[in-house]
Amino acid sequence: MKILKGFAAATLVGAMAMSAATLAQEKAPDGYWLTPTIANYGRVHLLPDAAFMPQPDRTYKIVFSLTQAAKTPDVVDPGLDRVARTVNLYVAAGVPLSRLNFVAVxxxxxTALVLDDEHYRAAYGVANPNLPLIAALKKAGVTVAVCGQAVAERHFDFAWVAPDVILALSALTTVTTLETQGYVLMPL
Structure with missing residues (x-):
C-alpha cells in the first residue's frame, strides 16, 4: 500500500510538472522569453526570486528619453522596444498597469519613429515598423511623445506625426517638467 501511495504521489507530481511545462511553452513558444502585456514586443524572462523586485502597491513614474534610431528603418526602434520591456517587467512582477505612469519622448x-506610415514610407521606402508598438503602448497607458523642435530640425511637417503620438514643445522641457513632477529619467 505504501508503494502504491508513493507511486501515485510521484505520478501526480510528474503530471503537475508536465502541465506547468506545457503552460510555459504556451506562454512562450521558445520556452524562455515572454511578452505578457505588450504582445510581441519587449521580451522578458521571469525571475520571481530576483532582487530589487517592483512592489505591486507602489506607483512608478518614468520618462524615457529616446534618442537613438534603429540601425535600419525596417526594424522597431530599440529604445521603444525597451519601453515595452519595462512595461512587461513591471506587470510580470505584479504591478498593475494603473500604477505605471510612463512617458516616452x-x-x-x-524622431522619425513617430512619423505616420505615408511619410515614413516616403522617407525610408518601408512601412513604419514602430506604429503597431506605439499603438500597443498607448493601449497599455504609455504616452508616446515627440520633441517638436526635433520635428522642425528634421524638416518634417508637424502634421506627419502619427495620431497616437503627442507633439511636445521639446524633449528638454518634457523631461525636466516631468522630473519636477517626480518622474525618474531613463535615457535610452
Whole structure:
C-alpha cells in the first residue's frame, strides 16, 4: 500500500510538472522569453526570486528619453522596444498597469519613429515598423511623445506625426517638467 501511495504521489507530481511545462511553452513558444502585456514586443524572462523586485502597491513614474534610431528603418526602434520591456517587467512582477505612469519622448535621431506610415514610407521606402508598438503602448497607458523642435530640425511637417503620438514643445522641457513632477529619467 505504501508503494502504491508513493507511486501515485510521484505520478501526480510528474503530471503537475508536465502541465506547468506545457503552460510555459504556451506562454512562450521558445520556452524562455515572454511578452505578457505588450504582445510581441519587449521580451522578458521571469525571475520571481530576483532582487530589487517592483512592489505591486507602489506607483512608478518614468520618462524615457529616446534618442537613438534603429540601425535600419525596417526594424522597431530599440529604445521603444525597451519601453515595452519595462512595461512587461513591471506587470510580470505584479504591478498593475494603473500604477505605471510612463512617458516616452523621441528626439534627435529617434524622431522619425513617430512619423505616420505615408511619410515614413516616403522617407525610408518601408512601412513604419514602430506604429503597431506605439499603438500597443498607448493601449497599455504609455504616452508616446515627440520633441517638436526635433520635428522642425528634421524638416518634417508637424502634421506627419502619427495620431497616437503627442507633439511636445521639446524633449528638454518634457523631461525636466516631468522630473519636477517626480518622474525618474531613463535615457535610452
Amino acid at each position: 523621441a528626439s534627435g535621431p529617434a
